[in-house]
Amino acid sequence: MTHGKKTAKDASARGEAATRKPRKTRARVPASAPGADGHNPFRTLMRRSRAPEPATLVIFGVTGDLAKRKLLPAVFGLWQDGLLGSAFNIVGVGRQEMTDEAFKDFAIEALRSSKETDTPQPGALEKFRELLYYEFGDFAGDEVYDLVGRELDRAEEAHGGRKNALFYLSTPPSLFEPISAGLGRLGLADESEGWRRIVIEKPFGHDLKSARELNDALHRVWDESQVYRIDHYLGKETVQNLMAIRFGNAIFEPLWNRGYVDHVQITAAEDLGLEGRAGYYEEAGVVRDMLQNHLMQLFALTAMEAPAAFDADAIRDEKVKVLRAVKPIPRGRVKGVAVRGQYGPGTLYGDRVPGYQEEPNVKPGSATPTYVAVKLEVDNWRWQGVPFFLRTGKRLPKKVTEIAVVFKRPPLGIFPGGLERNVLAFRIQPDEGVSLKFSSKSPGQEMVLREVVMDFRYDAFGAQLESPYSRLLLDAMLGDATLFPREDEVDHAWQIVMGILSAWEGDSPADSPTADFPNYPAGTWGPDEADELIGPDRRWRRL
Numbered sequence: 001m002t003h004g005k006k007t008a009k010d011a012s013a014r015g016e017a018a019t020r021k022p023r024k025t026r027a028r029v030p031a032s033a034p035g036a037d038g039h040n041p042f043r044t045l046m047r048r049s050r051a052p053e054p055a056t057l058v059i060f061g062v063t064g065d066l067a068k069r070k071l072l073p074a075v076f077g078l079w080q081d082g083l084l085g086s087a088f089n090i091v092g093v094g095r096q097e098m099t100d101e102a103f104k105d106f107a108i109e110a111l112r113s114s115k116e117t118d119t120p121q122p123g124a125l126e127k128f129r130e131l132l133y134y135e136f137g138d139f140a141g142d143e144v145y146d147l148v149g150r151e152l153d154r155a156e157e158a159h160g161g162r163k164n165a166l167f168y169l170s171t172p173p174s175l176f177e178p179i180s181a182g183l184g185r186l187g188l189a190d191e192s193e194g195w196r197r198i199v200i201e202k203p204f205g206h207d208l209k210s211a212r213e214l215n216d217a218l219h220r221v222w223d224e225s226q227v228y229r230i231d232h233y234l235g236k237e238t239v240q241n242l243m244a245i246r247f248g249n250a251i252f253e254p255l256w257n258r259g260y261v262d263h264v265q266i267t268a269a270e271d272l273g274l275e276g277r278a279g280y281y282e283e284a285g286v287v288r289d290m291l292q293n294h295l296m297q298l299f300a301l302t303a304m305e306a307p308a309a310f311d312a313d314a315i316r317d318e319k320v321k322v323l324r325a326v327k328p329i330p331r332g333r334v335k336g337v338a339v340r341g342q343y344g345p346g347t348l349y350g351d352r353v354p355g356y357q358e359e360p361n362v363k364p365g366s367a368t369p370t371y372v373a374v375k376l377e378v379d380n381w382r383w384q385g386v387p388f389f390l391r392t393g394k395r396l397p398k399k400v401t402e403i404a405v406v407f408k409r410p411p412l413g414i415f416p417g418g419l420e421r422n423v424l425a426f427r428i429q430p431d432e433g434v435s436l437k438f439s440s441k442s443p444g445q446e447m448v449l450r451e452v453v454m455d456f457r458y459d460a461f462g463a464q465l466e467s468p469y470s471r472l473l474l475d476a477m478l479g480d481a482t483l484f485p486r487e488d489e490v491d492h493a494w495q496i497v498m499g500i501l502s503a504w505e506g507d508s509p510a511d512s513p514t515a516d517f518p519n520y521p522a523g524t525w526g527p528d529e530a531d532e533l534i535g536p537d538r539r540w541r542r543l
Ligand SMILES: NC(=O)C1=CN([C@@H]2O[C@H](COP(=O)(O)OP(=O)(O)OC[C@H]3O[C@@H](n4cnc5c(N)ncnc54)[C@H](OP(=O)(O)O)[C@@H]3O)[C@@H](O)[C@H]2O)C=CC1
Pocket: 060, 061, 062, 063, 064, 065, 066, 067, 094, 095, 096, 139, 169, 170, 171, 172, 173, 175, 201, 202, 203
């Protein structure tokens, strides 16, 4: 299908940009390391066998915070590293009226001001600028999608006669369905002239029902294979390393079960508060913002069986199987397995910080939780009796994300002193790496054991880690959905948290007594009840 007439816009300018050889972009790559002459060696090693076909990336909501701070820098980094193939262009779509030139200025300014932007090579920003185009309109109407279709028509010649397109919906969730439907109405999901894929940002639904409705709406237009639900945690290098270490080594598998593991702790602690996102966060709260998606994904990757292959369906099948095996948490069980919290004023890094209720635009007396800890039990042979404790919260003492597999104590103590549990910890961020804590004899005459840590740090590879958005954008361009949650995964993750949401947000005061918020000061590790949840014989790791 051809959309409208060709205009004077120069087709040859769109797309023939990724041919320049990238030069050194990363100061931290040592001179002797592979790739020191050019770009991040990981990216090259990962991708040299395949590059995306010529394609157009269409970003809806391109004037928003995510696009400015993360997406445009990620695309620029990929392009500068020569990973986007021989022809590529970007069409930003928004509701604000803007010319192509004004958008180019906007995008270059966003790249200049984002901390995530790779150091540009001389002339790179100017060259990248040539790839950028803009369309605007009302996302409820047809015109804007017609304009997008014309952009694909215009790129066709430079793209070798193909009209491949990745539509990235970086808009408020209320627009996911209308944009998908609009693209469908104008025939833009049709793959007869090139592949068409849609990336959906989080949150995917507000609850189980709305997530199902959104899935149904998407499937009225797209085949599941065209849908890429993004969870940026899956794009983090060290989350992928969890799979590499589990399934690329023989020593872990024999220990990875109820025979040896006492419990697992998954922590995603944030030191940040609301960062001006009250409008979104008051509606979402921590369960929707972090638990239903990011933490459930970390849990699934830790607990799943070994997939038969490293491919999208094999991995996603295993994740679904283990999510299905989680013991349900109906409303009545919530009190025993989940703890909520909201931060009050406190001290962080020596500075006084306001409480949640003092943040701009938060409703006075808000009952929105900013902290959750939950105990998951997995009803399968591997994990029967092994609790998984998940916790996440805002305004905790530091930013740290970690998965810790805590092993059982040795069966018999032949040395003086207590027996400690060994811990294999995957540090997702920061100081990415893996550590093993075990007991060793202290030097000296006495047989005294002390806990020591063997530490592998990711920076030993000598390369800076790529942004998760780079990884996931490139995967979507390549048609690799391995790191994108499938429909049934999202559904099961919602099923797990729905009881919690219904207990905490229910309208019956008997079932859902108002929480006594705030119940932890900013700069502390959350409410005391979280210690009771994991105790008495276990305690949260001090991170
Ligand atoms: N920001 C972040 O760090 C993260 C964001 N996300 C998700 O990414 C998506 C985008 O987030 P973010 O960029 O922060 O959101 P923003 O609120 O900054 O806006 C995103 C874009 O949507 C446009 N928009 C908003 N309302 C409308 C409307 N009614 N009609 C047409 N366009 C509209 C905005 O246009 P305008 O500029 O004109 O207002 C902007 O272009 C969301 O789904 C969010 O949950 C996920 C993880 C992190």
